[in-house]
Amino acid sequence: MAAYKFDVLGLGNxxxxxxxxVDEDFLIAARLRKxxxxxxxxxxxxxxxxxxxxxxxxxxxxxxxxxxxVASFGGRGAFxxxxxxxxxxxxxxxxxxxxxxxxxxxxxPAGPATxxxxxxxxxxGQRTMNTFLGACQNLTCEDIDGADVAASKILYLEGYLWDPxxxxxxxxxxxxxxHDAGRxxxxxxxxxxxxxxxQQEFLSLIRDGVVDILFANESELHALYQTADFDVAxxxxxxxxxxxxxxxxxxxxxxxxxxxxxxxxxxxIEKLVDTTGAGDLFxxxxxxxxxxxxxxxxxARLGALAASEIIQHFGARPEIRLARLAEQSDYLHAx
Amino acid sequence: MAAYKFDVLGLGNxxxxxxxxVDEDFLIAARLRKxxxxxxxxxxxxxxxxxxxxxxxxxxxxxxxxxxxVASFGGRGAFxxxxxxxxxxxxxxxxxxxxxxxxxxxxxPAGPATxxxxxxxxxxGQRTMNTFLGACQNLTCEDIDGADVAASKILYLEGYLWDPxxxxxxxxxxxxxxHDAGRxxxxxxxxxxxxxxxQQEFLSLIRDGVVDILFANESELHALYQTADFDVAxxxxxxxxxxxxxxxxxxxxxxxxxxxxxxxxxxxIEKLVDTTGAGDLFxxxxxxxxxxxxxxxxxARLGALAASEIIQHFGARPEIRLARLAEQSDYLHAx
Numbered sequence: 264m265a266a267y268k269f270d271v272l273g274l275g276n277x278x279x280x281x282x283x284x285v286d287e288d289f290l291i292a293a294r295l296r297k298x299x300x301x302x303x304x305x306x307x308x309x310x311x312x313x314x315x316x317x318x319x320x321x322x323x324x325x326x327x328x329x330x331x332x333v334a335s336f337g338g339r340g341a342f343x344x345x346x347x348x349x350x351x352x353x354x355x356x357x358x359x360x361x362x363x364x365x366x367x368x369x370x371x372p373a374g375p376a377t378x379x380x381x382x383x384x385x386x387x388g389q390r391t392m393n394t395f396l397g398a399c400q401n402l403t404c405e406d407i408d409g410a411d412v413a414a415s416k417i418l419y420l421e422g423y424l425w426d427p428x429x430x431x432x433x434x435x436x437x438x439x440x441x442h443d444a445g446r447x448x449x450x451x452x453x454x455x456x457x458x459x460x461x462q463q464e465f466l467s468l469i470r471d472g473v474v475d476i477l478f479a480n481e482s483e484l485h486a487l488y489q490t491a492d493f494d495v496a497x498x499x500x501x502x503x504x505x506x507x508x509x510x511x512x513x514x515x516x517x518x519x520x521x522x523x524x525x526x527x528x529x530x531x532i533e534k535l536v537d538t539t540g541a542g543d544l545f546x547x548x549x550x551x552x553x554x555x556x557x558x559x560x561x562x563a564r565l566g567a568l569a570a571s572e573i574i575q576h577f578g579a580r581p582e583i584r585l586a587r588l589a590e591q592s593d594y595l596h597a598x
Numbered sequence: 599m600a601a602y603k604f605d606v607l608g609l610g611n612x613x614x615x616x617x618x619x620v621d622e623d624f625l626i627a628a629r630l631r632k633x634x635x636x637x638x639x640x641x642x643x644x645x646x647x648x649x650x651x652x653x654x655x656x657x658x659x660x661x662x663x664x665x666x667x668v669a670s671f672g673g674r675g676a677f678x679x680x681x682x683x684x685x686x687x688x689x690x691x692x693x694x695x696x697x698x699x700x701x702x703x704x705x706x707p708a709g710p711a712t713x714x715x716x717x718x719x720x721x722x723g724q725r726t727m728n729t730f731l732g733a734c735q736n737l738t739c740e741d742i743d744g745a746d747v748a749a750s751k752i753l754y755l756e757g758y759l760w761d762p763x764x765x766x767x768x769x770x771x772x773x774x775x776x777h778d779a780g781r782x783x784x785x786x787x788x789x790x791x792x793x794x795x796x797q798q799e800f801l802s803l804i805r806d807g808v809v810d811i812l813f814a815n816e817s818e819l820h821a822l823y824q825t826a827d828f829d830v831a832x833x834x835x836x837x838x839x840x841x842x843x844x845x846x847x848x849x850x851x852x853x854x855x856x857x858x859x860x861x862x863x864x865x866x867i868e869k870l871v872d873t874t875g876a877g878d879l880f881x882x883x884x885x886x887x888x889x890x891x892x893x894x895x896x897x898a899r900l901g902a903l904a905a906s907e908i909i910q911h912f913g914a915r916p917e918i919r920l921a922r923l924a925e926q927s928d929y930l931h932a933x
Contacts, residue, residue, distance in 0.1 A: 283696075284917075317666075317693035317915055320655035331652075350685035358652035361618075580652055582619075 268414035269365065270338040270554040274407075274437050275326025275421040276399040276430070277344030277368070278378040279351040280539070282577050283315040285383040290391055295383065300392040300454040302426060303381075308395040311381050320351075321578040322358035323380055325453055326421040328540050328579040332547025332569050334363040335585040338554060341365040341411055343437075345402040345430075351377035352398065362580065367408070371401045388535035388574065392454075400427040404436045412437050413444035416554045417476070419546070422453035425461040438473050449476035451546055458486035469503050476553075477507040478546045484509055508563065510545050512538075516567055518559045525560040530571035530594045540579025544569035548585070564595050603749035604700065605673040605889040609742075609772050610661025610756040611734040611765070612679030612703070613713040614686040615874070617912050618650040620718040625726055630718065635727040635789040637761060638716075643730040646716050655686075656913040657693035658715055660788055661756040663875045663914040667882025667904050669698040670920040673889060676700040676746055678772075680737040680765075686712035687733065697915065702743070706736045723870035723909065735762040739771045747772050748779035751889045752811070754881070757788035760796040773808050784811035786881055793821035804838050811888075812842040813881045819844055843898065845880050847873075851902055853894045860895040865906035865929045875914025879904035883920070899930050 290297050293311065303311065312318075322331075330340040342359055346352030348370040355377060359366045375397040383391045402424075412418055418441040424430045438448045450468065452458050458465060465487060468474050477500075481493060488496040497519065500507050506520045518525040548569035552562030569585055571594075576582055589595055625632050628646065638646065647653075657666075665675035677694055681687030683705040690712060694701045710732040718726045737759075747753055753776040759765045773783045785803065787793050793800060800822060803809050812835075816828060823831045832854065835842050841855045853860040883904035887897030904920055906929075911917055924930055 312692065315692075315696065317657060317696045318689070319913065320689065322652060354653070354655065357647065357650075361650065361652045578654065 267416050268339070268411065269341045270415070271330060271333045271417045271419050271550050272341040272343065272412055272415035273326035273330040273419040274343045274424065274434060276324050276378055276396065276423050276427070277327060277346045277355050278324035278380045278394065278399070279355055280321050280323030280380050280382050280579065281312065281318045282321070282382045282384060282537070282539070283318045285316070285385060287385055290383065290385065295391050295393065296456070297385070297391050298389050299456045300394055301456065303393045303395050305375070305395055308379060308381060308393065311393055315381065315383070319577055321580060322355050323579050325423055325451065325543050326419055327359055328543035329419060329546045329550070330364050331359060331362040331580050332544045332585060333551055335581045336547065336551040336565070336569070336589065337586040338551050341415065343368050343406055343408070345398050345406065346370045346377040347374060347398040348372050349377050351379065358580070368406050371398050374398060374401060382539055384537045384539070384577065388538050390537055390539040396427055399430065402427060402430040402433055404433050407433055407437045407440065409440045412440045413446070415441070415446060417447050417449055417550055419449045419550065421451050422457050422461065422465060425457065425464060435473070447475040448473060449478065449546070449550065450474045451478040451542065452483040452487060455482040455486050458483050462487060462489070469505060475505055477505050478510070478542065478549070479507065480510045480512070480542055508545070508549055508566065510542055510570070512541070516545065516563050518563050520559070525563055527560060527563040527567055530564070530567045532571050532575055534575060536575050537577045538574050540573040541570045543579055544573040544581070565589065568592055568595055602751050603674070603746065604676045605750070606665060606668045606752045606754050606885050607676040607678070607747055607750035608661035608665040608754040609678045609759065609769060611659050611713055611731065611758050611762070612662060612681045612690050613659035613715045613729065613734070614690055615656050615658030615715050615717050615913065616647065616653045617656070617717045617719060617872070618653045620651070620720060622720055625718060625720065630726050630728065631791070632720070632726050633724050634791045635729055636791065638728045638730050640710070640730055643714060643716060643728065646728055650716065650718070654912055656915060657690050658875070658914050660758055660786065660878050661754055662694055663878035664754060664882045664885070665699050666694060666697040666915050667879045667920060668886055670916045671882065671886040671900070671904070671924065672921040673886050676750065678703050678741055678743070680733050680741065681705045681712040682709060682733040683707050684712050686714065693915070703741050706733050709733060709736060717874055719872045719874070719912065723873050725872055725874040731762055734765065737762060737765040737768055739768050742768055742772045742775065744775045747775045748781065750776070750781060752782050752784055752885055754784045754885065756786050757792050757796065757800060760792065760799060770808070782810040783808060784813065784881070784885065785809045786813040786877065787818040787822060790817040790821050793818050797822060797824070804840060810840055812840050813845070813877065814842065815845045815847070815877055843880070843884055843901065845877055845905070847876070851880065851898050853898050855894070860898055862895060862898040862902055865899070865902045867906050867910055869910060871910055872912045873909050875908040876905045878914055879908040879916070900924065903927055903930055
């Protein structure tokens with residue numbers, strides 16, 4: 264049996280989240296597409312920041328959030344992502360290490376600032392994200408530690424990596440190393456607009472065997488298969504030779520693997536505050552169960568449980584130990 | 599009648615709060631005095647930060663929190679405090695302006711970094727603060743806009759200003775300008791240990807007529823009069839020729855002015871999360887009422903109401919409009 268160093272190694276954009284509540288009118292006035300992630304340049308980011316109210320700053324980044332979640336469940340996680348040696352980069356590195364995650368990607372000494380995601384949260388808990396990629400554009404193949412990738416059960420990649428051109432190459436290289444070592448590769452489609460930008464390439468990744476496990480929400484799935492019909496999209500997904508987890512917000516999640524299907528309800532919550540990180544934490548819970556060889560239905564419930572924690576507060580990193588939450592969860596034990 | 603530009607102008611240390619939950623053992627291991635504010639140098643701050651878990655970063659600073667609170671009640675507030683032109687300083691300036699507060703103190707281009715307060719919150723909601731004063735040490739008389747001070751109904755000073763030597767001079771100069779213009783000067787004693795450091799000077803400020811309105815909590819009052827007996831301390835306070843508001847956590851607050859006394863209960867809360875800013879926001883509510891010539895009992899209830907909002911979440915700036923909270927408050931209307 265192989266000696267694994269990490270359960271999940273994540274590769275993604277290293278981002279600091281800058282969060283403020285806004286009303287719906289703010290989104291309309293700023294012409295922002297509610298619920299999605301838009302890329303912005305530094306000047307746009309500054310202008311939007313100036314218009315935002317007082318903010319709360321916490322570490323974010325989709326795959327980074329997922330790996331922090333894996334660690335919170337007690338798993339061994341590693342993250343690869345690029346920050347600059349600035350205050351935000353220092354905070355990002357501190358927070359992911361404080362979460363118990365191995366993080367050794369060197370910060371760039373100069374160039375664009377550490378990436379920021381300006382997150383506007385409306386009263387319905389929906390988040391609209393505006394990302395300045397900054398230093399993430401400096402992630403290259405050089406940053407991939409092949410031995411670490413080969414020693415991880417799962418390589419987890421975020422679709423957002425398809426935005427910075429050099430990061431895309433690192434993504435492909437890491438996947439090659441993982442497969443050469445007999446590991447599995449997971450991909451999250453990240454975002455509806457991200458799928459819009461890279462639809463054909465994402466389909467190729469799936470069909471060329473680069474991806475073994477896929478995470479998507481409903482709108483991402485619709486964008487991937489260019490259909491407004493969920494059942495049509497799900498049928499198309501079944502044709503791919505992969506394991507796929509589709510999250511459906513308050514409707515729970517569906518796991519498909521060929522003809523096999525597992526449907527789980529959403530975990531109950533008291534109050535929806537901020538949906539940021541729901542998908543990231545679903546992936547954390549699912550992969551935690553998966554790397555422990557749990558049944559797929561239980562993997563999905565672990566995902567839904569982690570998502571339920573993250574959407575009840577601002578920020579996309581768990582505020583409590585997910586391992587403890589899992590121990591005490593009626594939802595999980597209802598299985 | 600004078601045309602006022604501001605209801606309250608606050609002078610204080612401009613600080614960014616870096617918050618993490620910890621257990622009691624963490625405080626013991628780090629030999630920290632629970633519940634107080636310790637000054638730390640940059641190396642101590644770095645070491646403590648390294649030991650802390652993932653953090654939430656929000657703007658803070660005692661007087662700055664108070665003025666943000668005044669603005670949240672709909673009052674006109676101004677703040678004077680020193681940051682450096684770094685990322686944290688940029689965030690501080692953004693947040694206080696976003697709160698609707700006038701803030702025009704120029705950032706220092708070099709020198710020590712913007713001040714940080716590392717705040718450790720234990721499960722009982724108590725906060726233990728560790729402040730690196732940084733750029734606050736560069737606040738001088740030069741930063742006082744005499745016209746603004748003279749055009750403010752109340753000048754609000756924090757006792758913490760007695761820590762950076764140059765800021766102390768700015769404090770005294772601002773108080774002189776305010777009194778020359780016929781305005782009132784308010785002081786918060788800030789912190790038990792701060793009173794320990796500067797007890798004689800604080801007493802002199804009160805007795806020399808520099809201070810007209812005093813804010814203190816129980817432990818600060820005990821330190822000021824060097825007694826463990828609350829009634830003895832209160833009797834001593836009555837002898838001073840000032841208006842004083844003494845906050846007593848869940849026991850509410852007492853307002854004394856010579857023989858006059860007003861006792862108000864604490865405003866009800868659902869869940870205590872983080873006591874950071876309770877005193878700051880009490881002062882915000884009290885001064886809001888006071889500048890509107892409300893009866894002292896109602897001023898105290900406005901203070902207690904604002905404090906009740908701030909202690910139910912992390913961070914010391916209001917998350918909701920206090921003006922709206924006041925409109926809807928049964929506690930306030932029970933008066």
